Amino acid sequence: MRGTRAAARTEVFSPHSLEAAVQLLAEVKEPVRILAGGTDLMVEVETGRSELPGLVLDISRIRDLRFVDEGDEGAIHIGPLVTFADVRRSALLREKAPALWQAAGLVGGEQIRNAATLGGNIMNASPAADGIPPLLAAETHVVLTSSEGSRRIPLFSFFKGYRTTVAKPEELLTEIVLQPLAEGAHAYFRKVAPRRAQAISKVVFAGRIHVARDGAAAVLKTARLGIGAVAPHALRLFETERLLGAQVLTPRLIEDAVRTLRSEIAPIDDVRSTADYRRAVAGNMLRAFLMAGLTRSESGKAGF
Amino acid sequence: MRIAMTVNGGAVELDVPPFKRLLDVLREDLDLTGTKEGCGEGECGACTVLLDGEPLCACLVPVARCDGGEVVTVEGIMGSRGPDAMHPLQASMARLGASQCGICIPGMVVMGAHFVDAARREGRVPTEEEVRSAIAGNICRCTGYVKIVDAVLDAVQGGEV
Ligand SMILES: Cc1cc2nc3c(=O)[nH]c(=O)nc-3n(C[C@H](O)[C@H](O)[C@H](O)COP(=O)(O)OP(=O)(O)OC[C@H]3O[C@@H](n4cnc5c(N)ncnc54)[C@H](O)[C@@H]3O)c2cc1C
Ligand code: FES
Ligand code: FES
Numbered sequence: 277m278r279g280t281r282a283a284a285r286t287e288v289f290s291p292h293s294l295e296a297a298v299q300l301l302a303e304v305k306e307p308v309r310i311l312a313g314g315t316d317l318m319v320e321v322e323t324g325r326s327e328l329p330g331l332v333l334d335i336s337r338i339r340d341l342r343f344v345d346e347g348d349e350g351a352i353h354i355g356p357l358v359t360f361a362d363v364r365r366s367a368l369l370r371e372k373a374p375a376l377w378q379a380a381g382l383v384g385g386e387q388i389r390n391a392a393t394l395g396g397n398i399m400n401a402s403p404a405a406d407g408i409p410p411l412l413a414a415e416t417h418v419v420l421t422s423s424e425g426s427r428r429i430p431l432f433s434f435f436k437g438y439r440t441t442v443a444k445p446e447e448l449l450t451e452i453v454l455q456p457l458a459e460g461a462h463a464y465f466r467k468v469a470p471r472r473a474q475a476i477s478k479v480v481f482a483g484r485i486h487v488a489r490d491g492a493a494a495v496l497k498t499a500r501l502g503i504g505a506v507a508p509h510a511l512r513l514f515e516t517e518r519l520l521g522a523q524v525l526t527p528r529l530i531e532d533a534v535r536t537l538r539s540e541i542a543p544i545d546d547v548r549s550t551a552d553y554r555r556a557v558a559g560n561m562l563r564a565f566l567m568a569g570l571t572r573s574e575s576g577k578a579g580f
Numbered sequence: 581m582r583i584a585m586t587v588n589g590g591a592v593e594l595d596v597p598p599f600k601r602l603l604d605v606l607r608e609d610l611d612l613t614g615t616k617e618g619c620g621e622g623e624c625g626a627c628t629v630l631l632d633g634e635p636l637c638a639c640l641v642p643v644a645r646c647d648g649g650e651v652v653t654v655e656g657i658m659g660s661r662g663p664d665a666m667h668p669l670q671a672s673m674a675r676l677g678a679s680q681c682g683i684c685i686p687g688m689v690v691m692g693a694h695f696v697d698a699a700r701r702e703g704r705v706p707t708e709e710e711v712r713s714a715i716a717g718n719i720c721r722c723t724g725y726v727k728i729v730d731a732v733l734d735a736v737q738g739g740e741v
Contacts, residue, residue: 283597283598283599283600283601283604283642284600285597286597286598286599287598287599288598288599288642288644290647311642313640314640314641314642314645315640318601318622318639318640318641318642319621319622322621322639323621328599332598332599332642334642334644334645336645361634384622384717385625385715385716385717385718386635386691386716386717387622387628387636387637388622388637388717390634391637391640391641472716473713473717474716474717474719
């Protein structure tokens with residue numbers, strides 16, 4: 277009922293072009309809330325966590341912001357209005373960004389996946405967002421656009437703190453650019469939550485590793501790891517990646533990596549879980565991922 | 581704001597605040613009270629409607645987004661096979677006793693009918709697991725889901741034989 281009464285004084289502007297949208301953001305003096313799928317914003321307003329906005333910029337009618345393309349340079353370009361249902365329908369993402377594809381299938385229920393956008397998932401900047409760790413492991417850049425032009429920022433430096441980003445109020449997220457999974461590399465995604473559907477992650481982890489065989493040894497050429505719900509914002513695990521880079525993959529190295537990961541994260545106790553549980557589970561996820569990499573490479577098979 | 585949309589096949593034009601939830605517009609302005617409010621936060625699925633053919637939570641949709649769109653509510657599922665004719669899923673649910681208190685049922689019917697229609701179009705019998713995952717966004721506190729899942733599978737396979 278709160279929604280009904282309060283909605284009376286909110287104006288909604290629904291442009292069809294990006295130019296009109298950034299123009300509005302440049303010109304208006306009052307605060308504007310950007311609306312994509314609405315699955316975070318509407319809940320914030322309904323629960324009173326967010327004040328009802330006076331002006332809403334509904335970007336959902338900007339057709340040019342909903343695309344999945346393979347660029348000439350091999351990178352994958354995704355429009356911010358691509359929904360998690362769109363991600364699931366994309367054969368390109370299923371093959372070249374399998375962790376993101378898997379994550380998309382575990383977001384909400386079908387009603388939520390039909391509305392929730394990847395851009396909204398990033399901009400909402402929840403530490404527990406399921407779309408973000410797979411993007412971190414895919415070395416993603418995001419493009420922010422205002423009436424002044426565009427800038428490109430690596431996703432790992434995009435988040436500043438709990439639900440805050442470096443984006444300015446007059447900027448829109450307009451493109452998500454990720455690297456395709458390399459030939460012979462393995463991808464991993466795991467979310468731990470109280471139930472399978474419609475649940476917020478206690479820990480969410482994604483990774484990519486490239487293991488090459490050198491005689492009897494399995495050499496880990498590269499590791500790219502992203503994690504959520506274990507710090508004020510999602511993290512790329514650079515220290516753990518460095519420890520693993522260009523090393524012979526052994527059970528001992530794996531245990532060192534698990535220890536490094538556990539000291540690199542900063543989980544807290546909250547309503548959903550405890551810091552100890554999160555630290556334990558995060559380490560177990562990395563171990564499971566690397567052990568699988570070791571086993572696959574021993575049996576000489578590529579791909580999970 | 582003037583909103584023009586199609587609701588259950590009929591053209592509707594009304595003057596409503598643009599940020600008003602579709603859920604409230606349906607119930608208060610259009611007197612379509614089949615669509616229920618459970619949580620108001622996207623969690624329960626009681627407010628499920630189709631917008632341009634896709635199931636969404638009407639509690640999360642500001643009505644401005646429906647301008648020019650096509651909305652189907654549980655009332656529209658009822659008439660979709662001829663006047664006063666039940667959708668095969670509704671018939672299966674009634675026959676198999678898949679409803680108890682009823683608060684989740686309108687959302688379940690919209691979601692389930694959408695799923696049944698898609699499966700029938702593809703001429704494919706889904707697994708129980710697929711049915712459960714299709715209705716994962718619809719919470720039922722009464723039935724334990726077993727009879728609802730049975731009814732969906734029954735409706736896909738043509739209902740009563
Ligand atoms: C029942 C339920 C279940 C959920 N389950 C999950 C889950 O399992 N996993 C998960 O990760 N999330 C989940 N969510 C959260 C939510 O659905 C996602 O975060 C979703 O991706 C948000 O996208 P949206 O388009 O709906 O965002 P909106 O609500 O439209 O926007 C979110 C925020 O981002 C801003 N924004 C959106 N797009 C842009 C843009 N292009 N440029 C600048 N700013 C922008 C908005 O101003 C707003 O602050 C769930 C939500 C609900 C209600
Ligand atoms: S009332 Fe909309 S999902 Fe519960
Ligand atoms: S029948 Fe009561 S909640 Fe489903």
